[in-house]
Amino acid sequence: MHNKKFFFILFFILVILASSSALLTACSPNKAKLPAPRKITSTTTSKLCGMFLKQYPGPEAQIIYRNGRTYFFCDTVELFEWIHLKSVAARVPLVMYVQDMAHNSWQHPEDRFINAEKAYYVTVSRRMGCMGPTFVSFSSRKAADKFIKKYGGKIYKFNEITIKMINKAANPANMKMKFKNMG
Numbered sequence: 164m165h166n167k168k169f170f171f172i173l174f175f176i177l178v179i180l181a182s183s184s185a186l187l188t189a190c191s192p193n194k195a196k197l198p199a200p201r202k203i204t205s206t207t208t209s210k211l212c213g214m215f216l217k218q219y220p221g222p223e224a225q226i227i228y229r230n231g232r233t234y235f236f237c238d239t240v241e242l243f244e245w246i247h248l249k250s251v252a253a254r255v256p257l258v259m260y261v262q263d264m265a266h267n268s269w270q271h272p273e274d275r276f277i278n279a280e281k282a283y284y285v286t287v288s289r290r291m292g293c294m295g296p297t298f299v300s301f302s303s304r305k306a307a308d309k310f311i312k313k314y315g316g317k318i319y320k321f322n323e324i325t326i327k328m329i330n331k332a333a334n335p336a337n338m339k340m341k342f343k344n345m346g
Contacts, residue, residue, distance in 0.1 A: 200260040200276035201225060201233045210234035211241045214293065220270045221292030222300045224279060226256045239298040240332045242279065243324055264299050265306035280321045283307040286328060288316030296332040298324065 203223065207216045214237045216223050224242035225235045236242045239261050245251060246259070259279035266275045269290065277300065284298040285307050291297065299316070301307040307318045319328075 197258045197278075198227050198231075200274060201227070201235075202274055203235065207235050209237040209241060211236060211245060212294070217271075219293035221272070221290070221297050222262045222264050222267070223272060223293075224259065224261045224300075225276070226259045228254065229257045237293040239279075239284070239300055240292070240294060240296070240329060243298065243329045244333055247326055247329060261300035263302045263306075264310070265301050265303070277302045282321060284319045284321070284324060285310055285314075285316040286319060286324075286332070288314040290314045294333070298328075298332065 203216050205215070205217050208214060209216060216235055216237050219237055222239045223235065223237055224239050225233055226242065226245070227233045234245070236245065242259065242261065246256070260276035261279045261282050262272050263275050263277045263282075264272070267273055279300070282300045282302060283304050283306075284300055286298050287296065288299060288310070290299060292299075298319075299307075299310060299314075301310065304318065310316070311318065
């Protein structure tokens with residue numbers, strides 16, 4: 164009799180655990196696929212400066228928020244400026260994308276976006292972006308190393324980019340360099 168009771172209680176506990184597991188899975192955050200990067204068109208403008216992205220060289224970026232709103236940036240430095248602004252830092256993006264410059268023309272970059280948080284960034288290189296010094300984005304360390312051999316610079320991951328680096332790249336005095344070294 165005790166064995167039957169034991170097996171009944173064990174069976175009952177297993178049923179409850181299985182039901183709880185199913186409920187927890189149903190209630191847990193859905194690991195849905197991230198939205199694909201949005202296409203840049205001839206009318207796409209930068210959220211910060213209003214410039215048309217298609218008209219300028221160097222890596223560009225975009226942020227997609229949970230509500231579907233997408234903000235574009237004509238330079239990766241603008242992306243970092245935006246996410247570090249105190250007034251918008253509380254808004255957590257769903258995903259951020261930057262262009263993989265190993266697979267893009269410098270003068271006319273196309274879409275070819277990669278996840279910004281997984282990218283490698285080359286700073287202080289001799290290549291100027293739309294707004295002057297830029298953070299050149301790559302999907303692989305190997306591609307970033309190859310770029311450095313040709314144009315100089317230092318490699319950083321997304322979370323290693325500091326406010327000091329952003330401020331230095333965004334300094335208006337750097338705009339003078341832009342026109343000398345865009346090619």
